[in-house]
Amino acid sequence: MALEQSFPDIRAAVAKLCAGFGGDYWRRLDGNRQYPTEFVRALTGAGYLSILIPEAYGGSGLPLGAACAVLEEIHRSGGNGGACHAQMYVMGTLLRHGSEQQKRRYLPAIAEGSLRLQAFGVTEPGSGTDTSRIRTTAVRDGDDYVVNGQKVFISRTEHSDLMVLLVRTSPRDESGKHTDGMSVLLVDLRDAIGNGLSIKPIDTMMNHATTELFFDELRVPVANLIGAEGQGFRCILDGMNAERILIAAECIGDARWFTAKSAGYAREREVFGRPIGQNQGVQFPIARAHIQTEAAALMVQEAANLYDAGRPAGAQANMAKLLASEAAWAAADTCVQTHGGYGFAAEYDVERKFRETRLYQVAPVSTNLILSFIANQELDLPRSF
Numbered sequence: 465m466a467l468e469q470s471f472p473d474i475r476a477a478v479a480k481l482c483a484g485f486g487g488d489y490w491r492r493l494d495g496n497r498q499y500p501t502e503f504v505r506a507l508t509g510a511g512y513l514s515i516l517i518p519e520a521y522g523g524s525g526l527p528l529g530a531a532c533a534v535l536e537e538i539h540r541s542g543g544n545g546g547a548c549h550a551q552m553y554v555m556g557t558l559l560r561h562g563s564e565q566q567k568r569r570y571l572p573a574i575a576e577g578s579l580r581l582q583a584f585g586v587t588e589p590g591s592g593t594d595t596s597r598i599r600t601t602a603v604r605d606g607d608d609y610v611v612n613g614q615k616v617f618i619s620r621t622e623h624s625d626l627m628v629l630l631v632r633t634s635p636r637d638e639s640g641k642h643t644d645g646m647s648v649l650l651v652d653l654r655d656a657i658g659n660g661l662s663i664k665p666i667d668t669m670m671n672h673a674t675t676e677l678f679f680d681e682l683r684v685p686v687a688n689l690i691g692a693e694g695q696g697f698r699c700i701l702d703g704m705n706a707e708r709i710l711i712a713a714e715c716i717g718d719a720r721w722f723t724a725k726s727a728g729y730a731r732e733r734e735v736f737g738r739p740i741g742q743n744q745g746v747q748f749p750i751a752r753a754h755i756q757t758e759a760a761a762l763m764v765q766e767a768a769n770l771y772d773a774g775r776p777a778g779a780q781a782n783m784a785k786l787l788a789s790e791a792a793w794a795a796a797d798t799c800v801q802t803h804g805g806y807g808f809a810a811e812y813d814v815e816r817k818f819r820e821t822r823l824y825q826v827a828p829v830s831t832n833l834i835l836s837f838i839a840n841q842e843l844d845l846p847r848s849f
């Protein structure tokens with residue numbers, strides 16, 4: 465079944481919820497660089513952000529494909545799931561590697577909406593894409609880890625209660641593999657801010673609530689270590705595949721929004737005494753973007769199916785993310801071109817979505833890193849780094 469038809473009830477319900485948050489809502493927030501608190505509250509209240517939490521802990525226990533349907537619909541409606549998608553993609557790390565005690569402590573509260581897990585801290589200024597070179601350290605001191613270092617582009621930290629944080633617990637050179645010696649800590653931001661953690665917002669091209677983090681002797685209880693010490697990279701890998709698939713679904717939603725918007729405008733806008741969409745020069749790029757999107761959507765579906773079946777999904781997750789982000793960008797560019805001057809006018813929402821969808825070729829993983837992963841892992845070409 466194509467992604468389009470999967471989870472139709474969820475799609476219809478999410479579309480209905482999103483109809484209450486139209487273009488004027490997102491435009492206003494974009495202009496003021498505000499977090500969509502009301503939207504996130506409505507999604508949480510309707511249970512969509514706890515969709516992946518097992519029923520035993522108060523969630524809906526649905527597969528990743530259902531979470532994809534939610535995020536795709538948000539983007540297809542003209543909104544943006546960036547404000548809240550992390551709660552879905554970090555769930556794999558907590559579910560698969562968290563202890564029973566940790567799950568009982570946090571998941572029911574997250575499911576009922578009294579606790580927000582919206583932040584995921586990996587990227588650092590000095591290491592960038594090369595995660596194994598992160599320099600934020602956590603040193604054991606009694607029942608605590610003491611964290612020092614810096615992170616950059618960590619989103620939603622001002623709108624989350626918890627953060628999944630990747631740190632080094634032993635130096636890179638002293639670890640067997642370069643990806644060994646890292647660990648995952650669950651940081652309670654409510655305790656941390658002002659007690660060893662300071663946050664500085666970063667103004668970006670789109671409204672994304674991203675921040676810079678400074679750790680100075682922050683104490684995190686050892687009880688908040690997720691998985692085994694030194695095995696943190698493995699713990700977040702599962703989450704990274706889920707993240708790529710979920711972001712790819714957002715891209716499909718964007719691409720479908722842009723293409724519907726292009727086709728609608730091309731049918732109605734009359735110049736030279738006929739609809740502009742009657743010209744093949746206008747209709748062909750729209751048709752091409754549509755074809756590109758539907759092909760990418762099949763790969764997103766395939767990746768989600770593999771992930772939900774517990775089978776290796778790394779290659780498909782990466783390919784889905786690359787294809788979907790490029791389809792969204794092609795659809796976005798076509799949409800601006802189809803709208804002519806109006807593509808640049810804020811009230812059409814095209815320029816806002818255009819800026820928003822550009823992110824996905826860079827974050828959460830940039831296109832070059834996907835290409836290098838596929839070249840190396842799937843095609844057995846030598847590693848370039």
Ligand SMILES: Cc1cc2nc3c(=O)[nH]c(=O)nc-3n(C[C@H](O)[C@H](O)[C@H](O)COP(=O)(O)OP(=O)(O)OC[C@H]3O[C@@H](n4cnc5c(N)ncnc54)[C@H](O)[C@@H]3O)c2cc1C
Pocket residue numbers: 583584585586587588591592593594616617618619620668672674823826827828829830831832833836848849
């Ligand atoms: C709005 C926003 C929100 C974000 N949110 C988060 C978040 O919540 N949590 C988080 O941890 N991170 C987050 N990020 C960070 C994001 O994941 C990184 O920006 C991204 O992974 C790239 O890292 P970098 O910016 O350091 O680029 P760099 O690593 O400096 O790379 C720069 C460019 O060089 C290319 N490049 C680097 N090395 C190679 C190579 N060996 N071969 C070929 N090309 C190469 C890259 O592909 C890229 O195009 C966010 C970023 C943005 C912009």
